[in-house]
Amino acid sequence: FARGGGSRSARVSTGGEDSHRIVSFPLSPSSALKIQKGDITRWFVDGSSDAIVNPANKRMLGGGGADGAIHRAAGPELRAACHNVPEVRPGVRCPTGEARITPGFRLPASRVIHTVGPMYDVDSNPEASLRNAYRNSLLVARENNIQYIAYPAISCGVYGYPYDEAATVAISSVREFANDFKEVHFVLFLDDIFNVWLNKANELLQN
Ligand code: AR6
Numbered sequence: 001f002a003r004g005g006g007s008r009s010a011r012v013s014t015g016g017e018d019s020h021r022i023v024s025f026p027l028s029p030s031s032a033l034k035i036q037k038g039d040i041t042r043w044f045v046d047g048s049s050d051a052i053v054n055p056a057n058k059r060m061l062g063g064g065g066a067d068g069a070i071h072r073a074a075g076p077e078l079r080a081a082c083h084n085v086p087e088v089r090p091g092v093r094c095p096t097g098e099a100r101i102t103p104g105f106r107l108p109a110s111r112v113i114h115t116v117g118p119m120y121d122v123d124s125n126p127e128a129s130l131r132n133a134y135r136n137s138l139l140v141a142r143e144n145n146i147q148y149i150a151y152p153a154i155s156c157g158v159y160g161y162p163y164d165e166a167a168t169v170a171i172s173s174v175r176e177f178a179n180d181f182k183e184v185h186f187v188l189f190l191d192d193i194f195n196v197w198l199n200k201a202n203e204l205l206q207n
Helices: 065-074 076-083 126-143 163-176 191-205
Strands: 022-028 031-037 050-055 099-103 111-115 148-151 183-188
Touching (some): 065 076, 111 126, 126 148, 126 163
Parallel strands (some): 031 183, 050 111, 148 183
Antiparallel strands (some): 022 031, 099 111
8 A cells, every 4th residue: 555544555465475475556645555465265354344256157056266265155045046047038147248146155245246257259249258258347346335355357268358458457447446446356276367467567567
C-alpha cells in the first residue's frame, strides 16, 4: 500500500510454502491488486466479506481443473446450490461471460462467484467474452458487498487462452473496478502464469 495510512493488510492464507510471496500493486489509495502463487481453494480473508471466483462451465455442475478442486473442497452442498441456479436454457445455468453467486460451504472463503470464460479456439470473440467474465463477476461481487475477491487465471487451462493475452484482459478489467474493492487477488497455480501476470501488472499498473 502506498498511501491510505490506516489501511491494514488483510490476513490471507492460500496454504503451501508459496503463500508468503504476495506482490501488491496499489490501484487507488484504498485498494490493491495482489498476485500470488497458490491454491485458490485455500484462499480466504479473515472476518471479511470474501469470495473466490470459479472458472466454471455453462452447466455449473462441476468439472476438472480449478472447478473440480473448488467443488471437492466445498463439498456436495456446492453442487446442490449450483443445481438450484435456474437454467436460462436447457443445460445452461450460466452463459459464457456471465456470473452467478453461491455460498462457499466448506471452503474457507465465504462465497463462490461462478463465471464462464471463453473456449479460446471456439468463441467468436474470446477477448470480449473473457472481459465480460471478469466484469460480470466483479459486478456480482460488488452487488453482494464483497470487499476481497480472488481469481484464478480464467480460461487459461482447459479452455486454452494464451497467458499473455489473458493477463492483459484480467488486469485491465480489474483496474476498472479499482474503487469498488479493498483487494482483488490473483491466485495462480502455475509458475509460468504467475510470471506472466507479474510482468503484465508491472507493465500496466506501474507507469
Ligand atoms: N487454484 C488456482 N488455480 C488453479 C487450481 C487451483 N486449485 N487448479 C487449477 N488451476 P481451468 P478454464 C489453474 O482448466 O480454462 C473445468 O473443467 C489452472 O492451472 O480450471 O477456464 C470447468 O468445468 C489454470 O491456469 O479453467 C470448465 O469446463 C487455471 O486455473 C473448464 O475447465 C484455469 O484452468 C474451464 O476451463
